[in-house]
Amino acid sequence: MHIVVCTKQTPDSAAKLTVDAAGNVSWGDSPIVINPWDEYAVEEALLIKERLGGNARVTVISMGPEAALEALKHAIAMGADEGIRIWDPIFEGSDTLATSYVLAKAIEKMGDVDLVLFGKSAIDSQTGQIPVEVAYRLGFSPLTYVIKIAELDPAGKTIIAERLLEQGRQVVKAPLPAVVGTIKGINEPRYPSFMGIRKATRAQYPVWSATDIGADPAKVGAAGSGVRWTRIFSPPTREGKAEIIQAETVEETVRILVDKLMAEKVI
Amino acid sequence: MDFSLTPEHEMVVRMVRDFAEKEVAPYIKEYDRAHKPFVRAIERMAELGIMGICIPVRYGGQGMDYISLGLACEELERVDTFLRVVMSVHVGLNSLGLLQWGTEEQKQRFLVPQARGERWAAFGLTEPGAGSDVAAMAATARREGDSYILNGEKMWISLASMAHNFLVFARTDPKAPPHQGITAFIVERETKGITTGDIHGKLGVRAGSTGWIAMNDVEVPAENRLGEEGEGFKIAMSCLDNGRYTIGAGATGLIRACLEASAKYAHERRTFGRPIAEHQLVQQMIARMRRDYEIGRLLYLRAGWLKNQGIRNTWQTSLAKWFATEASFAAASDAIQIHGAYGYSDEYDVERFLRNAKGACIYEGTSQIHELIQAQYVLGYRQDRPLRCELPAYDPEEWQREA
Amino acid sequence: MSNDIFVWIEQFNGQVAGPSWEAIGAARTLSQTLGGQVCACIFGQGVEALAKDAIAYGADKVFLADDPTLADFRLEPYTALMAELARQHQPALILMGATARGRDLGPAVAVDLETGCVADCTALEFQDGQLVATRPIYAGKLLCTCTVPERRPAVFTLRSRAFPKPEPDPSRTGEIIQVAPILKEEDIPSKVTGFQETVGGVNLADAAIIVSGGRGVGGPEGFEPIRELARTLKAAVGASRAAVDAGWIPYEHQVGQTGKTVSPDLYIACGISGAIQHQAGMRTSKVIVAINKDPEAPIFQLARYGIVGDLFKYVPALAEELKKRLGA
Numbered sequence: 002m003h004i005v006v007c008t009k010q011t012p013d014s015a016a017k018l019t020v021d022a023a024g025n026v027s028w029g030d031s032p033i034v035i036n037p038w039d040e041y042a043v044e045e046a047l048l049i050k051e052r053l054g055g056n057a058r059v060t061v062i063s064m065g066p067e068a069a070l071e072a073l074k075h076a077i078a079m080g081a082d083e084g085i086r087i088w089d090p091i092f093e094g095s096d097t098l099a100t101s102y103v104l105a106k107a108i109e110k111m112g113d114v115d116l117v118l119f120g121k122s123a124i125d126s127q128t129g130q131i132p133v134e135v136a137y138r139l140g141f142s143p144l145t146y147v148i149k150i151a152e153l154d155p156a157g158k159t160i161i162a163e164r165l166l167e168q169g170r171q172v173v174k175a176p177l178p179a180v181v182g183t184i185k186g187i188n189e190p191r192y193p194s195f196m197g198i199r200k201a202t203r204a205q206y207p208v209w210s211a212t213d214i215g216a217d218p219a220k221v222g223a224a225g226s227g228v229r230w231t232r233i234f235s236p237p238t239r240e241g242k243a244e245i246i247q248a249e250t251v252e253e254t255v256r257i258l259v260d261k262l263m264a265e266k267v268i
Numbered sequence: 269m270d271f272s273l274t275p276e277h278e279m280v281v282r283m284v285r286d287f288a289e290k291e292v293a294p295y296i297k298e299y300d301r302a303h304k305p306f307v308r309a310i311e312r313m314a315e316l317g318i319m320g321i322c323i324p325v326r327y328g329g330q331g332m333d334y335i336s337l338g339l340a341c342e343e344l345e346r347v348d349t350f351l352r353v354v355m356s357v358h359v360g361l362n363s364l365g366l367l368q369w370g371t372e373e374q375k376q377r378f379l380v381p382q383a384r385g386e387r388w389a390a391f392g393l394t395e396p397g398a399g400s401d402v403a404a405m406a407a408t409a410r411r412e413g414d415s416y417i418l419n420g421e422k423m424w425i426s427l428a429s430m431a432h433n434f435l436v437f438a439r440t441d442p443k444a445p446p447h448q449g450i451t452a453f454i455v456e457r458e459t460k461g462i463t464t465g466d467i468h469g470k471l472g473v474r475a476g477s478t479g480w481i482a483m484n485d486v487e488v489p490a491e492n493r494l495g496e497e498g499e500g501f502k503i504a505m506s507c508l509d510n511g512r513y514t515i516g517a518g519a520t521g522l523i524r525a526c527l528e529a530s531a532k533y534a535h536e537r538r539t540f541g542r543p544i545a546e547h548q549l550v551q552q553m554i555a556r557m558r559r560d561y562e563i564g565r566l567l568y569l570r571a572g573w574l575k576n577q578g579i580r581n582t583w584q585t586s587l588a589k590w591f592a593t594e595a596s597f598a599a600a601s602d603a604i605q606i607h608g609a610y611g612y613s614d615e616y617d618v619e620r621f622l623r624n625a626k627g628a629c630i631y632e633g634t635s636q637i638h639e640l641i642q643a644q645y646v647l648g649y650r651q652d653r654p655l656r657c658e659l660p661a662y663d664p665e666e667w668q669r670e671a
Numbered sequence: 672m673s674n675d676i677f678v679w680i681e682q683f684n685g686q687v688a689g690p691s692w693e694a695i696g697a698a699r700t701l702s703q704t705l706g707g708q709v710c711a712c713i714f715g716q717g718v719e720a721l722a723k724d725a726i727a728y729g730a731d732k733v734f735l736a737d738d739p740t741l742a743d744f745r746l747e748p749y750t751a752l753m754a755e756l757a758r759q760h761q762p763a764l765i766l767m768g769a770t771a772r773g774r775d776l777g778p779a780v781a782v783d784l785e786t787g788c789v790a791d792c793t794a795l796e797f798q799d800g801q802l803v804a805t806r807p808i809y810a811g812k813l814l815c816t817c818t819v820p821e822r823r824p825a826v827f828t829l830r831s832r833a834f835p836k837p838e839p840d841p842s843r844t845g846e847i848i849q850v851a852p853i854l855k856e857e858d859i860p861s862k863v864t865g866f867q868e869t870v871g872g873v874n875l876a877d878a879a880i881i882v883s884g885g886r887g888v889g890g891p892e893g894f895e896p897i898r899e900l901a902r903t904l905k906a907a908v909g910a911s912r913a914a915v916d917a918g919w920i921p922y923e924h925q926v927g928q929t930g931k932t933v934s935p936d937l938y939i940a941c942g943i944s945g946a947i948q949h950q951a952g953m954r955t956s957k958v959i960v961a962i963n964k965d966p967e968a969p970i971f972q973l974a975r976y977g978i979v980g981d982l983f984k985y986v987p988a989l990a991e992e993l994k995k996r997l998g999a
Contacts, residue, residue, distance in 0.1 A: 014928055014948060018812050026813065032282070037929065078279055097778060098787060124928065125809050128790040130778035133746065137782045142861055143746045146771050161864070165923075166771045167874050168683050171743070172865035185929050186922045192286055195317050195330035198279040199668070227787020227825070231803065232816045236954070243961060243977030251980075255989040258960065258976060259996055265975075267937040267958045268880065268904060268997070294886075294913060536967050615965060 002057040002155045004046045005108055006081065006118045007135070008039040008072040009063060011125045024233040026125075033068050035075040038120030040190035041183040043076045046118050048188060049153060050080075058082050060111070064092060064103050070206055077201035078193030084204065089211040091218055096226035101134030103221055106214040108139060115155065117141060117180045132182035142175035145182035277339055280321075280332060284340045287316060288347035296348045299475035300620055303468070305430070306475040310354055314385025318344075319358050323367060324667040327375050328383035331668040334575035338517035338568050345518030346525045349624035350476030352518030356632070357426045358382065360511035362389035362435045368659045369452070369495045369503050378433055378454050390431035391511070392422035392455075392481050393504050399424075400637050402501065403446040407483065409438035409453065416440070416453065416493065418461075418486040424631065428479030429464045432457050435507070436483070437500045450500030454492045461486035472623030495657070502655060509585050510659070511632050513571050516588030519596040519628055520564035526596070526603035526621055527557040533607055533616075544606070553602040560595035567591055578661025580652045583645045589628075590638030597625040672761045672823050674707030675732075679753065679767035679776060680725055682715050683744070689836065689877045690768025692728045694829050696837035697795055698766050699729040704797045705763060708732050712756060714749055714852075716742035726845035729837050733847045740852050743863040744772050746779055751853040754783035762824045764802065769828035770876070777828040787819035788826035793833040793955070806830075810928040810951035831876040832934045833955075869923065875907045880937045881956075883909030883926055884919075885949070887942020887963060887982055891919040896986040897941055903990045903997070909933065909953075911943045927952035939989075941982045945970025962986065 012018070016031030035043075043061065050057040061076040063069040064087040073084030087107045095103065108114050117136075122129030136143035144162045148170065152161035158177040163170045165184060193201070211221060219225060246261075248254040262268045273281070292309050299306040313319050322337040323329025337359060344351035366379040381387040398404035407420025418438050422428070434455045441449035455462065466479040495503050531554060534545035544550045567588035574581035600622035604611035611618045629635050644650035660666075676698040681688040698709040710732040711725035722733040734756055740748050753776065757765060765780065767773040769791040781788035793814075794805035804817045804827055819825030875881060882904065884897040894908070901908045909926040910919070926933055928948040938956035943949060945961070945968055953959070954973060961974035962982045971977045978985050 012809075014810070017947075018809055020813055026809070034282075074275075074279070078283075096787060097790075098781060098785070101778075101782065127808050127810065128778075129774055130781075130788060130790055133775045134778045134782045137746075137750070137779045143775065143779070144861075145775055164771075166683075167688070167876060169866060169868035171863060172867075173745075173861050174864050175861035185925075192283045192316060193279060195280070195283075195321065195332055195336075198276055198283065199331070201279065202275045227781065227785075227819050227822045228789055228817050229787075229820050230815050230817050233808070234814055236807075236811070236814050243959075243971040243974035245966075245971070245977045245979060247979065251984050251988045252992070254978060254980075255985060255992045258978065258989065259992050261976060262937065262958065262960070263996070265937075265958050268993070290916075294916060533967070536969060610965070610967065 002049075002053060002115045003111065003113045004049060004057055004059045004116045004118060005111065005114050006039070006042045006046050006059065006061045006076060007063070007104055007131070008043070008061055008076055008120070009036045009123045010034065010065060010069050010072040011036045011123055014124055020233050020235055026233060033071045035072040036120055036123045038122060038124065038183075038185070039072065039076075040079075040120070041185060041187055042118040042120045043079050043081060044188045044190040045150065045181070045183050047080045047191070049116070049150070053155065060085065062087055062104070062107055064088065064100060073206055074201040075193060077204055078197035079191055080194070080197055084206045086206050086208045087214065088208055089221075091211055091222045094223035094226065095221055096228040097128050097130040097134055098227045099221045099225035101131050101138055102225060103214065103216055104131065104135050105138035106216045107209055108135070110209070110214050115178050116160075117178070119180065119182045121146070121182060121184045132180055136180035139178070139180070142177070142179035144173060144175060144179055146184055147181050148184055148186050150181065273339075276332070277336060280336045281339050281343055284318060284343040285346075287312065287318070288344055288351060292351060293347045296475060297614065297617075297620070300348070301614065303474045305477040306350065307430070309351060310388070310430075313351065313354060314388070317385070319354070319385040320363070320383030321359065323359075323363055323379065323383035324669070326669055326671050327367065328380035331664075333662040333664070333667070334513070335569060335572040338513060338572040341514045341517035342521035342524070342565070344521065346521035348475060348620075349518065349522065349628070350473050352514060352521070353426050353473055353476050356511050356514040356518070357391050358389045360514040361391035361507045362433065364510040364659065365435055365494065365503060365507040366454075368506060369657050373491070374454065374494065382433060387432035388427055388430055389433045389435070390425055390427040391507065392425055392434045392436035394422060394424045396421060396423045400634055402450070402504070405437065405439055405446065405450060407436070407438040408442065409440045409451055409488075411440070414490050416488045416490065418453065418455065418483045418488055420483055422481040424467070424478060425481055426476065426478050428477065428481050429466050430477050434481060435494065436481070437504055440497050444498065447501040448498050450504070451497050452494040452500040452503045453488050454494055455483070455486060455488055459486050459488065472620070472625070472627050499656070505582075506655060506659065508632055509582050512585045512589035513568065513575070515628050515632055516564065516571065516585065516592045517568040519589070519592035519625070520561060520568055522596040522621060522625055523557055523561040523564055523592065523599045526599035526618065527554065527561055529616070529618055530554055530557060530603045530606045537608070550606055553606055557599045557602065560599060564588070564592035564595060575659060576662040578658065580658070582652055583641060586633065586638045586641045589632065590635055590642070593625070593628040594635055597622070597629055600625045672763060674705045675710050675760060675762040676702055676705065676707060677710050677712055677757065677762040677765040677824065678730070679765070679773065680711050680713045680721060681768055681770060681772055682713070682718055682721060685715075685718060685721070687721060687724065688768055688770055690770055690773065690829055690831045692836050693832070693834040694766040694768055695725065695729045697829060697834045698764070699837065701764065701795060701797070701802070707763060710734060710760070710762065712753060714741045714752060722847045724839065726843050727839035727841050729843070731845050733845060734850050735847055736850045736852055738852045740854065740856050740859060745859060745861055745863065746775055747859045747861065748852055748854045749776055750779040750783055752850070753780045755853050756850065757784055757824055765824050765826045767828055769830045773828050777826045781826045784824065786822040786824060786826060788828070789817045789819065790828050791830050792827050793830050795827065810948065811932065811954055812947070812951060830932075830934065875909060875924070875926065875931045875933050878907035878933070878935050880904045880906035880939075881909045881926070881933055881935045881953075882906050882939045882941065883911065883943055883953075884914055884941050885911035885943030886913040886917075888914060888919065893983075894920055896983060896990070900939070900986050900990040900993075903993045911946075911949050940970050940974070941986055943970055944968040945973055
């Protein structure tokens with residue numbers, strides 16, 4: 002069984018972000034890390050591989066410039082078998098429409114993929130659209146918001162997944178190959194092992210260009226995108242500090258609070 | 269000269285930090301308040317291989333270098349001192365002692381399970397009446413056929429009530445001066461005559477375990493003797509070279525914890541209409557923490573580099589330990605000052621940092637002992653002599669070889 | 672291309688998801704500039720009654736597909752039908768709620784039509800003839816504006832509660848057009864084999880009021896007063912990551928960067944310090960109340976009202992007071 006995990010690099014979630022007038026985002030000296038949501042996808046791939054008695058191969062891919070190596074390295078250190086970076090300068094400026102095209106072309110090139118795993122979304126651009134778009138492009142079963150893979154039958158080529166929707170868990174049976182978008186709660190991602198760290202720092206990470214994956218230049222980058230980002234800015238800051246309510250007694254304090262909330266018409 | 273960490277080191281740092289932040293930081297206050305040993309955290313360190321980080325793979329370890337050990341200690345103590353204490357005794361004082369002095373058979377029997385984290389290790393040197401003054405050691409070991417009979421008591425022993433293996437020092441020749449009359453033994457908890465207990469009412473490191481070991485006619489087979497008879501003092505001192513290294517690195521992490529907490533709070537807290545970060549005297553305390561953190565880090569990384577090269581590093585390690593422990597106490601005190609009255613309460617971490625910092629100024633050589641060591645090296649009263657067994661230089665190939 | 676706006680009306684067991692009506696409201700507003708019709712797309716089984724509701728909320732036209740193959744939301748038949756309707760009628764815009772299903776359907780339709788889909792919009796307005804969407808990025812620490820400059824239709828998914836829900840007007844009239852599904856059951860590979868509904872839960876994303884507990888609640892039993900206050904206010908119960916990670920309450924309740932993003936009218940944070948990751952999930956709440964022992968907790972920077980004190984005193988007292996005042 003060949004499992005592909007798509008990952009992305011993001012600034013650390015605790016990073017303090019600033020944005021300049023030109024809309025360039027910077028995160029100080031915070032490190033670039035694997036997108037935290039993707040760790041669940043990598044872990045799930047490794048769990049599946051372990052369940053199949055090692056009878057599976059886990060390939061991690063990431064579309065991005067040099068910094069994308071961080072995501073690949075982390076996944077290899079966790080235990081993935083190989084990492085491939087998908088990059089070409091003409092990919093610059095891709096929205097999800099174009100990105101999903103590139104990823105789908107790369108997966109197509111591999112030819113033998115049974116399962117493609119994703120994290121829920123990337124914590125930076127936070128669209129969450131890529132998994133379903135890649136599934137749609139490849140014609141793979143689209144399974145997003147998966148909190149549990151209840152059954153995976155490589156021989157019968159089926160998967161049963163539980164998807165967490167607003168009202169509860171939907172159980173879906175679908176044929177393989179499938180795209181699975183994982184969410185937190187599906188597992189507890191492991192840390193990289195020391196042996197994995199050594200492997201990750203010594204591994205070769207091939208780079209596949211647009212030509213390598215047979216991508217049509219008209220469908221990638223800004224040319225292949227539907228959405229254009231026009232401005233990035235900080236949200237308006239909330240006005241100063243809270244009005245602290247403090248009266249003689251607890252009862253009096255909450256009475257004042259309720260008065261204020263009623264005046265605000267929120268209760 | 270190259271001051272940069274390798275990509276491997278950077279990943280080790282992130283991995284250990286993630287573990288400490290996710291699995292220890294959220295709960296540490298609870299354990300510390302209750303004086304409850306955080307056993308699960310030690311088990312996790314064992315599972316993750318942290319307790320065998322710099323031991324060769326063929327001895328059950330992870331095959332990383334000595335610098336990785338220091339970096340891990342910095343990250344661990346940044347969250348709580350007890351984590352680093354485990355590393356000091358299990359890795360620094362005991363396992364590396366076995367790596368340096370043990371026979372191949374001893375390494376297979378004792379080091380392998382320790383490096384795997386299956387058996388935890390402690391170090392029994394200090395006694396109720398003998399701390400820095402090793403000459404006052406009262407524990408004895410009497411040769412009887414193929415065995416030694418050990419008697420005596422060890423005190424202030426980290427992991428005393430939890431460890432499976434002890435490296436214990438006892439006098440085999442009561443008449444000889446200490447550097448000739450002391451011998452080291454590997455004693456397993458299961459041995460008859462061993463009792464252990466905990467010490468209560470400690471100022472700090474309350475989520476850790478500190479206790480005593482009593483030995484009453486404990487029969488230890490001669491093959492458990494580490495090194496030669498009478499070589500114990502040298503062994504103890506070489507173990508301290510490694511224990512102190514972990515302390516210096518850890519205390520550096522504690523300074524960083526103080527620095528991070530102080531910087532964060534200084535931005536949040538406002539007095540006289542502005543964040544206290546803008547007050548110059550607060551800035552001064554923060555500047556000093558930054559200075560001491562950087563010095564501490566340079567000192568321990570140099571010691572780690574020397575270890576990697578296989579170069580004796582007694583005074584460099586002593587300096588790293590002395591400087592960083594004293595500086596961590598000062599940083600914690602200033603961190604409380606910056607936090608004001610809140611820092612004085614256990615709602616914030618900084619009061620725990622202060623309580624935790626003090627112990628390391630006392631154990632593995634008080635600050636005063638380290639001052640003397642520094643002066644004595646400079647003045648020529650003390651110099652290193654080659655040892656029968658040196659700590660092996662780090663050789664990646666050798667360390668990562670499977671068998 | 673027409674100037675029509677398509678709105679997908681999401682329903683589950685005949686219940687329409689809140690953001691769908693909000694999307695109709697947004698479409699109405701946009702149609703004033705654009706000039707076309709607002710067309711609701713309702714897919715399901717036994718959902719005819721919803722067509723009238725859609726008109727009451729502001730639709731001019733309803734495309735109604737009522738068929739067993741559409742009973743459960745499945746991406747394949749829904750995408751095929753939505754994309755086909757778009758090809759036939761050439762709307763300028765397609766709007767839907769940024770719910771789990773909407774965030775699947777929107778991009779899938781966009782790929783089918785080779786167009787752009789803007790996720791999770793919190794504001795939409797025309798600037799120089801171009802529709803500009805505002806959306807949060809980096810967990811709400813930053814915002815960005817996006818356009819779909821050339822391709823049509825442009826697809827937008829709208830964040831829950833970011834747009835006002837219109838008042839239904841039962842006197843409105845409109846046209847209902849029955850449409851047939853595109854895919855037959857045998858052409859739909861995935862099968863829904865079960866659904867376990869969350870019991871007794873209020874959907875965090877839809878909730879007008881949320882009462883949340885954090886590390887300060889101290890343990891699973893500490894959520895009792897939080898739940899009691901929530902019951903009194905008919906509110907949903909939220910939690911910080913600290914409380915979820917400690918195992919005090921299930922993940923479904925988590926608000927924040929690694930949990931749900933919410934935007935209620937009232938958010939009461941109890942024993943939550945307000946780490947930046949938590950703020951990311953609730954900062955757009957209309958009114959935030961913080962109850963915390965620590966006056967320096969960052970949550971007080973964000974809250975409109977604060978009480979510095981023990982939540983175990985103030986939360987029950989607040990519930991009592993509300994019972995009296997709301998006559999519950």
